[in-house]
Amino acid sequence: MIISLLWLISYSNLDSFYIFKTHAKSMKLQETKTVAEMVTEKIKTACIFYADWFKEKYLEPHFKIEEQVFFPLLGTNVRVKRAFANHRRIIKLLTCSCEHIMVLNLLEEELGTHVRFEERILYWEIKKIATPQELAEIEKHHQGLCFNDAEWEDQFWLE
Numbered sequence: 001m002i003i004s005l006l007w008l009i010s011y012s013n014l015d016s017f018y019i020f021k022t023h024a025k026s027m028k029l030q031e032t033k034t035v036a037e038m039v040t041e042k043i044k045t046a047c048i049f050y051a052d053w054f055k056e057k058y059l060e061p062h063f064k065i066e067e068q069v070f071f072p073l074l075g076t077n078v079r080v081k082r083a084f085a086n087h088r089r090i091i092k093l094l095t096c097s098c099e100h101i102m103v104l105n106l107l108e109e110e111l112g113t114h115v116r117f118e119e120r121i122l123y124w125e126i127k128k129i130a131t132p133q134e135l136a137e138i139e140k141h142h143q144g145l146c147f148n149d150a151e152w153e154d155q156f157w158l159e
Contacts, residue, residue: 047104055094057151063087065141070122073130079121086114 067087071080093107130138 044101044104051094051104051107055091058145059090059094061145062142063091065138065145069138069141070126073134074122074125079125083114083118083122086110086117090114 067084071083074080090107090110093103093110096103126138127135
């Protein structure tokens with residue numbers, strides 16, 4: 001910006017008022033860009049804090065129930081191993097110290113893939129082999145785990 005302003009001053013036949021006006025417009029554009037960068041950073045930070053909160057309050061307890069109650073009913077097969085690996089990858093993404101937006105994108109993809117895998121494959125397998133008592137036990141454990149994002153103090157998505 002400074003180089004282009006100097007070029008305008010030295011090589012232009014425009015009067016100094018026009019140069020000042022151009023510089024003022026550039027400053028306004030720069031200010032708008034800075035505000036946009038600040039908002040982007042705030043969104044990224046809020047998403048990271050929300051992801052941390054979600055992991056602690058919901059996801060880790062949910063995974064613990066699945067790993068201790070749900071998966072043992074299926075035994076040790078390839079699908080159960082895949083579910084454990086999915087859990088590890090998701091937790092690893094949530095505990096990653098980097099604040100790059102790609103981590104959030106990977107988390108979104110990984111979590112979505114895992115949920116679809118559980119809904120389309122694992123849950124159907126459980127329904128086939130579990131007794132009514134085992135299904136009731138699974139239900140009992142999951143009832144204590146209700147997701148409620150109203151507990152999150154900064155509901156930035158409502159504003």
